[in-house]
Every structure is written in structure tokens, then in C-alpha cells.
Amino acid sequence: MLCGIRRLSSMDRTLTVLHVNLYHPTLGPAAFTSVPQQLQHDTSPLLVGRGHGAHLQLQLPQLSRCHLSLEPYLEKGNTVMAFCLKVLSRKSCVWVNGLPLRYLEQVPLGASNKISFSNIQMVVRIEGGTSLEAFTCLFHLSPSPLIYRPRAEETDEWESIFQEEPPVALGESIPGLLGFSHGPSQTCTAVSCQALEEEQK
Amino acid sequence: MSSFEDADTEETVTCLQMTVYHPSHLQRGIFQSIKFYKREKLPSIEVVNFGRNSSICRYTFLDKQVSRVQFSLQSFKQFNSSVLSFEIKNMSKKTSLIVDNQELGYLNKIDLPYKCMVKFGEYQLLLEKEDGESVESFETQFILSPRPLLQENNWPAQKPTPEDGSCSSYFTHVTSPTEMDENEL
Numbered sequence: 001m002l003c004g005i006r007r008l009s010s011m012d013r014t015l016t017v018l019h020v021n022l023y024h025p026t027l028g029p030a031a032f033t034s035v036p037q038q039l040q041h042d043t044s045p046l047l048v049g050r051g052h053g054a055h056l057q058l059q060l061p062q063l064s065r066c067h068l069s070l071e072p073y074l075e076k077g078n079t080v081m082a083f084c085l086k087v088l089s090r091k092s093c094v095w096v097n098g099l100p101l102r103y104l105e106q107v108p109l110g111a112s113n114k115i116s117f118s119n120i121q122m123v124v125r126i127e128g129g130t131s132l133e134a135f136t137c138l139f140h141l142s143p144s145p146l147i148y149r150p151r152a153e154e155t156d157e158w159e160s161i162f163q164e165e166p167p168v169a170l171g172e173s174i175p176g177l178l179g180f181s182h183g184p185s186q187t188c189t190a191v192s193c194q195a196l197e198e199e200q201k
Numbered sequence: 202m203s204s205f206e207d208a209d210t211e212e213t214v215t216c217l218q219m220t221v222y223h224p225s226h227l228q229r230g231i232f233q234s235i236k237f238y239k240r241e242k243l244p245s246i247e248v249v250n251f252g253r254n255s256s257i258c259r260y261t262f263l264d265k266q267v268s269r270v271q272f273s274l275q276s277f278k279q280f281n282s283s284v285l286s287f288e289i290k291n292m293s294k295k296t297s298l299i300v301d302n303q304e305l306g307y308l309n310k311i312d313l314p315y316k317c318m319v320k321f322g323e324y325q326l327l328l329e330k331e332d333g334e335s336v337e338s339f340e341t342q343f344i345l346s347p348r349p350l351l352q353e354n355n356w357p358a359q360k361p362t363p364e365d366g367s368c369s370s371y372f373t374h375v376t377s378p379t380e381m382d383e384n385e386l
Binding site for chain 1: 245246248275276277278279280285290292294305306307308309310336337
């Protein structure tokens with residue numbers, strides 16, 4: 001089945017596949033009832049949002065009509081598709097691998113990416129293919145959180161960091177705080193993206 | 202008058218000015234679908250396609266040698282910048298896109314400097330950005346150049362090259378396409 005999805009019969013080239021895992025902390029899989037199992041798309045940017053014009057339409061009121069885009073392109077000298085995520089929402093922030101992006105800001109995606117926006121957690125893994133005509137997305141709904149963040153107030157190690165370093169300015173993201181566990185001594189809990197955004201404001 | 206005084210302050214808008222040239226534009230009507238000199242406001246999230254297919258492209262060249270989508274322009278914001286930036290992407294599998302001295306293949310893209318020369322086939326486009334405050338939208342304006350935009354092609358197509366190899370005053374006095382005037386010879 002996967003071979004059938006990935007191959008273009010006319011060109012006999014493999015499509016680049018975006019493996020997209022989705023999670024919503026309160027609605028669960030019910031948040032993604034309109035998400036297909038598989039979505040093939042051409043070389044134009046793939047629009048994600050609430051509106052009818054979105055290629056991946058998510059029926060969530062906190063989402064903008066056009067929330068973000070995933071744009072395929074080629075790095076000079078490369079033959080495998082790369083992807084650039086751009087924020088199209090004027091109101092919301094999109095976190096990509098710990099980096100907060102605002103309206104019209106964009107960042108190239110790596111092989112594996114932790115993305116959160118409007119209470120949605122999305123992990124995108126890119127599996128390169130040879131075709132430059134199109135790419136395909138395979139969606140998987142996760143029953144459990146995909147992105148973890150340590151709770152600072154529960155760890156002694158966190159308190160010692162504050163004693164040694166100058167205070168962090170409001171709104172400044174702390175490296176490694178979002179999306180990655182730091183070690184066996186810290187307690188990691190999943191938090192909603194909404195709460196994360198509010199704490200960062 | 203009170204509505205003018207009480208209205209919200211308007212933001213200035215970024216303008217992308219595009220001066221275009223093609224040696225056969227008069228004979229073939231390549232640019233007839235483009236409204237020259239008129240400023241057009243576009244939303245910042247739009248991907249602006251240029252090419253032959255009018256159903257996909259915002260701006261169309263009536264030329265069978267142009268790809269259905271030849272290239273695209275997109276606006277974005279660089280980190281820690283308050284103004285719009287632009288990037289250009291080659292959407293043609295057949296033709297390279299030359300941006301200043303950089304050659305872009307299919308799906309390659311590059312940030313546009315404030316002023317740059319873009320070439321594909323016999324097309325020459327001079328792109329110039331004028332910054333504005335608004336990030337919601339930007340404007341485009343097309344200007345038609347009757348003469349080539351490049352220094353090395355700086356002679357009219359109908360003027361023959363002298364066979365004796367001598368440099369006439371016509372060539373030695375030419376400094377830029379905008380300053381050249383046949384009547385001054």
C-alpha cells in the first residue's frame with residue numbers, strides 16, 4: 001500500500017513523504033475528523049487552516065482560516081525536496097522546534113520537526129523521494145502528547161539554574177525548554193500549546 | 202472633514218517596481234495583459250505567479266516559449282525586521298532563472314535584494330523594492346522599457362554593428378540605457 005502511495009506510475013519516481021502525527025490535548029482525535037489518511041499535493045505551498053481554501057482543513061475555532069503553509073522547494077545543489085514552514089496567521093504564534101514564529105516569518109524544516117499552534121501538536125518527519133512533481137502527506141492521529149515540556153517549578157535543577165544565571169527577559173524563549181526532555185532527574189509533563197503561548201506573552 | 206481627521210493613520214505600503222523588457226514585445230504583444238504604471242495592491246500572503254497560464258498566474262506573458270508558471274514571488278518577514286522582504290522561486294523545469302549572477306534551477310529560490318536584475322530566456326526584469334510600513338499588503342507596479350536593461354546589450358536591436366570595428370561616438374558616449382538617445386548622435 002505504501003509503495004502504491006509513494007510511486008508515480010508515469011515517472012516511476014518515489015514521492016517525498018511527510019509523515020504527520022497530530023495530537024490535541026482536550027479534543028483528542030475528534031479534533032481531526034476532516035483530516036484524510038493521505039493527501040497528495042503538487043509543488044505549490046500546502047495551506048493548513050480552518051478556511052475552505054486550506055488544503056488541510058482543520059475544524060478548530062482557534063485556528064486561523066489560513067494558519068500556516070508548508071512550501072516545497074529545492075536547495076541549490078540538492079535533488080531532494082526541502083520544506084519551508086511559513087506563518088500566515090496574524091494572531092497566533094507557531095512554535096517550530098522551540099522557535100516562536102509570528103506572521104509571515106518562515107523557517108526551513110529539518111528531517112524531524114516538533115510544531116505547535118493553537119492547542120495542536122504536530123510532529124512532521126520528512127522521508128525524501130526522487131520526484132519533484134508532487135509530495136504526499138501521511139497523517140497519524142496520536143492518542144497521547146507528542147511534545148513534552150519540563151515543569152520548572154517541580155525540579156531542583158531548574159531552581160539552581162535561576163540562581164546561577166541572570167533572569168530571562170519576558171517573552172524570551174529558554175533554549176531546550178520546549179519540546180525536549182533534559183534528563184532523568186527532571187519531571188516532564190505535557191502542557192497545552194495555549195498555556196505555553198500565554199506563559200510566553 | 203471630521204472623518205478625515207478622526208480616521209486611523211494609514212500605513213505606507215511596500216512597493217515592488219518591475220521594469221520589464223523583451224526584444225520582441227512590440228511585434229508579439231507579449232506584455233499586452235499587463236497594466237503598466239498602475240499600482241496594484243496584493244495581500245502579503247499571496248504567492249504571486251508569473252507565466253503563461255492565466256488561470257494560475259497573477260501576471261501573464263502571452264508567449265508560448267514561457268512556462269505555464271515561470272517563476273513566483275512571495276513576501277515574508279525576516280526575524281527582527283519590521284518590513285516585508287521578498288523571495289523569488291524558479292517554477293520552470295526548462296529554463297534557468299538568473300537573479301543578478303545567481304542561476305536558479307527548478308524550485309530553487311533566493312531572497313531578493315532591494316534592487317536586482319532577473320533574466321530568463323530573452324526576458325529582462327529589473328526589480329526594485331521600496332519599503333513601506335504595512336505588512337498586510339504590498340503593491341506592484343510594472344514599467345515597460347523600450348530598451349534592453351542590461352549594459353552589455355546596450356544598443357537598439359535594429360542598429361547594426363559597424364563592420365570596420367571602429368568605435369563610433371554612439372558607443373563611447375553611452376553610459377546607461379536611460380541616458381541613451383539616438384537623436385543626440
